[in-house]
Structure formats: structure tokens, C-alpha cells
Amino acid sequence: MSTDRVRDLFHQAGYTVDGVRGLLGPVAGAALARDEIVPALRASRGGTPAEILLRLFWLQVPVPGKALPFDDLIALGLAERDGDDVRARLHVEPVESPAGQACGYVVSDLKTRPGDGPLRPDHVVGQGGASANLAQLIVHRPVDNLLDLGTGSGIQAVHLAGRARRITATDLNPRALDLAALSFALSGVEAELLTGDLFAPVEGRKFDLIVSNPPFVIAPDRRFGYRESGLPGDEVCRWLVRQAPRHLAEDGWCHLLANWLHVDGEDWHDRVAGWIDGVDGWVVQRDIQDPAEYAELWLRDSCEAGTPEYRDRYDAWLDYFDGRKVTGIGFGWVSLHRSGGQDVRVEELRHAVDQPVGAYVHEVVRGRSTVTSATTLRTAEGVVQEQIGRPGAEDPERIVLRQTRGLRRAAQVGTVEAALAGACDGDLPLGPLLDAIAQLTGAEPEGVRAHAEAVMPDLIADGFFDIIG
Ligand SMILES: C[S@@+](CC[C@H](N)C(=O)[O-])C[C@H]1O[C@@H](n2cnc3c(N)ncnc32)[C@H](O)[C@@H]1O
Numbered sequence: 502m503s504t505d506r507v508r509d510l511f512h513q514a515g516y517t518v519d520g521v522r523g524l525l526g527p528v529a530g531a532a533l534a535r536d537e538i539v540p541a542l543r544a545s546r547g548g549t550p551a552e553i554l555l556r557l558f559w560l561q562v563p564v565p566g567k568a569l570p571f572d573d574l575i576a577l578g579l580a581e582r583d584g585d586d587v588r589a590r591l592h593v594e595p596v597e598s599p600a601g602q603a604c605g606y607v608v609s610d611l612k613t614r615p616g617d618g619p620l621r622p623d624h625v626v627g628q629g630g631a632s633a634n635l636a637q638l639i640v641h642r643p644v645d646n647l648l649d650l651g652t653g654s655g656i657q658a659v660h661l662a663g664r665a666r667r668i669t670a671t672d673l674n675p676r677a678l679d680l681a682a683l684s685f686a687l688s689g690v691e692a693e694l695l696t697g698d699l700f701a702p703v704e705g706r707k708f709d710l711i712v713s714n715p716p717f718v719i720a721p722d723r724r725f726g727y728r729e730s731g732l733p734g735d736e737v738c739r740w741l742v743r744q745a746p747r748h749l750a751e752d753g754w755c756h757l758l759a760n761w762l763h764v765d766g767e768d769w770h771d772r773v774a775g776w777i778d779g780v781d782g783w784v785v786q787r788d789i790q791d792p793a794e795y796a797e798l799w800l801r802d803s804c805e806a807g808t809p810e811y812r813d814r815y816d817a818w819l820d821y822f823d824g825r826k827v828t829g830i831g832f833g834w835v836s837l838h839r840s841g842g843q844d845v846r847v848e849e850l851r852h853a854v855d856q857p858v859g860a861y862v863h864e865v866v867r868g869r870s871t872v873t874s875a876t877t878l879r880t881a882e883g884v885v886q887e888q889i890g891r892p893g894a895e896d897p898e899r900i901v902l903r904q905t906r907g908l909r910r911a912a913q914v915g916t917v918e919a920a921l922a923g924a925c926d927g928d929l930p931l932g933p934l935l936d937a938i939a940q941l942t943g944a945e946p947e948g949v950r951a952h953a954e955a956v957m958p959d960l961i962a963d964g965f966f967d968i969i970g
Contacts, residue, residue: 503573503576503577504577504683504686504687506573507573507574507577507579507687508606508687508688508689510550510569510570510573510574511554511595511606511687513550514549514550514551514553514554514569515549515550515551516550516551516554516555516558516595517595518595518596518597520551520595521551521555521559521595524544524545524551524552524555525540525541525544525545525555526544528540529541529543529544533559536612536614538560538561538614541555541559541560542556542560542562545560548568550568550569553565553568553569554569557580557587557588557589558579558580558589558591558592558593558594559592559593559594561588561589561592561611561612562588563583563586563587563588564586564587564588565585565586565587566582566584566585566586566587567585568587571587574587575587577683578590578591578683579591579593579608579683589611590611591608591609591610591611591680591683592608592609592610592611592612592627593606593607593608593687594606594607594609594627594628596628596656596659596660598636598660598661598663599633599636599637599639599660599856599857599859600641600857602663604659604660604662604663604688605659605662605684605687605688605689605690606659606684606687606688607627607628607654607655607656607659607684607688608654608655608680608681608683608684608687609625609626609627609628609653609654609680610624610625610626610627610680612627613804614804617804619803619804619805619808620725620803620804622724622725622726623674623676623677623726623727624725624726624727625653625654625674625676625677625680625727626653626654626727626728627654627656628654628656631714631758632653632656632657632714634758634787634834635657635712635713635714635756635757635758635834636656636657636660636857637856637857637858637859638756638834638836638857638858638859638862639657639660639661639710639712639754639756639857639859639862640710640754640756640836640859640862640863641664641857641859641860642664642863643664643665643666644664644665644666644708644709644710645665645666645667645709646665646666646667646668646669646708646709646710646750647661647664647665647667647668647669647708647709647710647711647712648669648670648671648703648706648708648710648711648712648748649661649668649669649670649671649712649713650671650699650700650711650712650713650715650741651671651672651673651713651714651715651716652670652671652672652677652678652681652694653672653674653677653680653681653714653727654677654680654681654684655670655680655681655682655684655685655688655690655692656684657712657714658670658681658685658690658692659684659685659688659690661710661712662688662690662692665710667693668690668691668692668693669692669693669695669703669706669708670685670692670693670694670695671694671695671696671697671702671703672696673696673697673698673699673726674726674727675696677727678694678695678696681694682694699737699740699741699744700741700744700745700747700748703748706748707748707749707750707753708748708749708750708753709750709752709753709754710753710754710755710756711745711748711749711753711754711755711756712755712756712757713741713755713756713757713758714757714758715730715737715738715741715757715758715759716728716729716730716737717730717735717737717738717758717759717760718760718799719734719735719760719762719795719830720799720818720821721817721818721820721821724803725803728799728802734762734825735759735760735761735762738757738759738760738761738776738835739776741757741759742757742759742776742777742782742835742837743776743778745757745780745837746778746779746780746837746839749780749837749839750839751839752838752839752840753838753839754836754837754838754839754862755835755836755837755838756834756835756836756837756859756862757834757835757836758832758833758834758835759773759784759832759833759834759835760830760831760832760833761773761786761830761831761833762825762827762829762830762831763789763827763828763829763830763831764825764826764827764828765826765827765828766826769786769831770847770848773831773835773847774845774847776835777835777837777845779839779843780837780838780839780840780842780843781837781838781839781840781842781843781844781845781866782835782836782837782838782844782845782846782847782866783834783835783836783837783838783845783846783862783865783866784833784834784835784836784845784846784847784848785833785834785848785849785850786831786832786833786847786848786849786850786851787832787833787834787850787851788831788832788833788851789829789830789831789832789849790829790830790832791828791829792818792819792822792823792827792828792829792830793819795818795822795830796814796815796818796819796822797815799818800814800815800818834858836862836866838863838866844866846866846962850908850910852909853909854907854908854909855906855907855908855909858908861907864907864964865907865908865964870958870961870962870968871954871958872931872953872954872957872958872961873931873954874930874931874932874935874950875930875931875932876930876931876957876968876970877925877927877928877929877930877931877968877969877970878921878925878927878931878957878961878966878967878968878969879925879926879927879966879967879969880921880922880923880925880926880965880966881904881964881965881966881967882906883904883905883906883907884902884903884904884905884922884965885902885903885905886900886901886902886903886919886922886923887900887901887903888900888901889901899913900913900914900915900916900919901913901914902914902918902919902922902960902965904964904965907964908964910963910964910965912960912963912965914956914960915952915956916938916942917935917938917942917944917949917952917953917956918953918956918957918960920938920941920942921934921935921938921953921957921966922965922966924937924938925966927967927969930970931950931953931957932950935949935950935953936949
């Protein structure tokens with residue numbers, strides 16, 4: 502098979518994640534991650550097979566037609582002859598999983614760069630920041646069957662192939678499925694490929710893991726199918742979140758990237774929480790943009806900045822948001838878990854968190870537990886206490902418990918919780934600890950117990966304390 506020979510060629514040439522990393526070094530590698538190719542062009546002038554393939558497929562510049570045996574690449578439609586040169590027809594990039602193991606190749610449309618002009622409407626997007634974010638969010642566990650909805654280049658399925666026994670990849674765009682099929686063949690991944698709208702191709706089926714980086718961009722019209730669904734507002738994300746539980750097997754997980762509207766007079770937490778039904782859910786807002794920033798971002802993404810239509814499109818986008826009373830657009834993650842529970846947590850985490858989140862997401866999506874005097878707790882690993890106050894003052898103005906790992910949450914707490922954080926080592930139940938705290942602080946024991954029962958469930962759910970018994 503020509504795909505096997507192409508994969509062999511890539512491996513022998515050293516066109517692998519490690520090979521490219523070694524070739525580029527940190528500066529050119531970081532520049533390339535920002536889509537700046539000049540340092541990488543300078544680092545790949547030696548004419549080795551790895552440099553030729555990097556220049557051809559990643560940097561997308563013509564290479565001499567006699568530099569390598571290109572026939573299989575041309576037969577697969579990955580490249581074409583142009584006089585004495587060969588140029589890429591598609592972008593082919595080696596990829597590794599978020600855990601850092603090499604896992605294959607991903608084929609997408611050529612990367613566009615500023616000045617390239619607008620994208621084709623059926624553009625198939627390659628590996629990027631959003632796909633990497635989703636890959637890092639996905640729970641680390643082997644699964645029997647996986648659904649990658651809106652597979653595009655197939656990047657998520659390639660990442661997960663080592664963990665899933667059976668893979669189903671769907672997309673509305675038949676070109677995307679053609680390119681995903683090439684990605685899978687070059688990566689040695691077997692998958693069922695289905696064309697169709699959202700969950701329609703898998704009606705009646707259940708999966709242990711559903712992942713999707715859907716067309717979440719909220720736009721006045723559907724111009725680019727890789728990012729816009731054609732449904733109004735944030736309806737595509739609401740619909741996916743609402744429908745996913747019907748397709749989740751017992752103990753199954755679903756991870757989605759999403760955008761949601763902040764609408765004047767509505768609380769965004771309630772709005773998005775209302776999408777989740779019948780499963781545990783965890784929604785994280787990682788960023789928020791105002792309507793103008795949002796329109797600019799996506800006009801730049803489709804290489805439309807500086808075109809004659811730019812101002813009119815920008816204006817129409819703002820009209821669209823004005824008409825819906827939109828004050829901002831949230832970017833984030835949605836994780837759903839069919840555990841039998843229905844705990845929903847919606848929060849904002851804009852700071853850097855430990856990646857990959859998927860390594861510990863199963864601990865994060867946990868419900869609120871009842872706390873009594875008989876409950877035994879242990880302060881979680883990595884929790885530190887910060888005190889802020891006037892120098893020399895006897896009591897701090899503010900006490901903060903901060904996680905130094907994982908989600909790196911911070912919580913402002915009172916003296917009782919701070920004292921518990923110092924005392925809970927998993928030995929004694931809360932009752933005697935709270936009595937001792939009451940004695941030390943001169944507070945009423947009943948009041949201290951009632952306070953702990955009210956506030957500790959949230960601190961436990963937030964991962965500051967673990968329940969031992
Ligand atoms: C943002 S891209 C994500 C591609 C890839 N999964 C990734 O993580 O990079 C969204 C994909 O969803 C597909 N898509 C758009 N509308 C869809 C629909 N209604 N049903 C299924 N897939 C759709 C697009 O063709 C595109 O491939």
C-alpha cells in the first residue's frame with residue numbers, strides 16, 4: 502500500500518515529532534508553534550530527507566523534485582509536481598499524544614498564512630491550539646468504543662487510538678473524512694468513518710468516550726463549515742451538551758470544546774448549567790472576549806483581515822451580537838460523566854492549570870458530600886496557606902488556601918477552615934478537631950460545627966480536602 506510506503510519514508514527520513522524537534526531546536530520550534538516559519542526555514546537548509554519533508558509538508562515551500570522518491574506522495578494526492586519542483590497539496594504533520602508518545606500523522610488542508618486570501622468553505626483544519634486543548638482534557642483511561650464527532654483531520658482519533666479498542670469518526674464534510682482516512686492510514690489507525698450531521702450518523706448507539714471540537718464559532722452566517730454550524734447563537738454547543746448523554750454508556754465520558762454567549766441580564770453560569778441534564782457535568786470558562794475582539798479573532802482566522810469586505814463583515818458581526826444583547830463570548834470546556842449522579846459545576850479558571858487535565862479530570866468532577874462530626878478529612882496534597890495583612894498585625898485580613906498543582910484553585914477561607922487545613926491529617930474525625938478549634942478561638946462549639954458543615958462540602962468538592970472516612 503502506498504500509505505505504508507509513505508509512512509516508512511517518513512520514519513526513515515526522521516520526519517517524526519522527535520526528528521522535527523531535534524532539527525528545529527527550541528527557538529525555531531516555538532516560532533513555528535506561533536505559525537512563524539522563517540526561523541524554521543533557516544534551520545532546515547541542509548537538504549537532509551527530514552529537512553526536505555519538513556519544508557514540503559509543514560513549511561509548505563517547494564522542494565527539488567529529485568530530492569526524494571516522491572511518487573507515492575503524489576499518488577496519494579499529498580503533493581504534486583510543479584516543473585522541477587514538488588509542492589505540497591496538503592499539510593502533513595507528525596503528531597504526538599498529550600502524554601508525549603509519538604502517535605502518527607495528521608493530514609489537513611494547507612495552512613493559510615496572512616495574505617493568502619480567504620479560505621475555501623470546505624476547508625479542513627489541522628492541528629492547532631483548540632485541538633490541543635481538547636486532547637489535553639480527555640480522561641486518561643482505556644475505552645472500548647470512542648466517538649470523535651466532527652473529526653476533521655482525524656487528530657483526536659489519532660491521539661486516542663492507543664486507548665480505544667474501536668473508533669467511530671464522523672463529519673458533515675466529506676472532504677474532512679477523506680483527509681481523516683489518510684491520517685488514519687498513515688498512522689496505522691483503524692476507524693469507522695461516517696458522514697452526517699452531529700449525532701445523526703450514530704443514532705441509537707452508545708459510546709464510552711465522546712470527544713468533539715465542534716464548529717462552535719458564533720457568527721451571523723455559516724461561511725466556513727470547519728468552524729460555524731449554521732445554527733443560531735451558541736445553539737450547536739447547547740444541542741451537543743443536551744444530546745450527548747443519550748449516547749453515553751454507563752460510566753462514559755464526553756469532552757467538548759464550546760463557546761457560549763453572555764447575554765445582558767442573564768447569568769452565564771445558569772445559562773450553561775441549564776444545558777446539562779441527567780449526568781455529572783463540569784464546565785470551565787477559560788477565556789472571555791468582548792464582541793469586537795471575537796469578530797476580529799475569527800476574521801483573522803479566515804485570513805479576511807485587510808480584505809475589501811473586512812469592515813462590512815465586522816459590522817455585520819457586531820449587528821448580530823447587538824441584536825442578541827450579547828455582552829461577551831465565553832470559551833471553554835464541557836466534560837460530562839454518566840456516573841448515576843447529576844452534579845453540575847460551572848466555573849471560571851483563566852489561570853494556567855497543570856496539563857494534561859485528562860490525567861486527573863475524574864477527581865475534579867466530583868459531587869458535594871455531606872459533612873458531619875464523624876467525617877474524617879485529610880488536607881489534599883499540595884495545598885498551601887497564604888495570609889495577607891498589615892505587617893505586624895496580630896490577625897490576618899485574609900487567609901487563602903491555594904493548590905500548587907492540578908487546577909491550582911484558590912479559596913478565601915475563615916479561621917475554622919484554615920485551622921482544619923492545618924489539623925486534618927486523616928487521623929481524627931472532624932468532631933474533636935472542631936471542639937479543639939472552638940476552645941482555642943473561644944467560639945461556641947455548636948456554631949463552629951454548623952459553620953464547618955456548611956462550608957466544608959464546597960472545599961472538598963473543590964479538592965482542598967479529601968474524605969478519608
Ligand atoms: C473545529 S473542526 C475540528 C476538527 C478536529 N476534530 C480537531 O479537533 O481539530 C470542526 C469539525 O466539525 C465538522 N462539522 C461541522 N458541522 C458539523 C455537523 N453539523 N456535524 C458533524 N460535523 C460537523 C467540520 O467539518 C470540522 O471538521
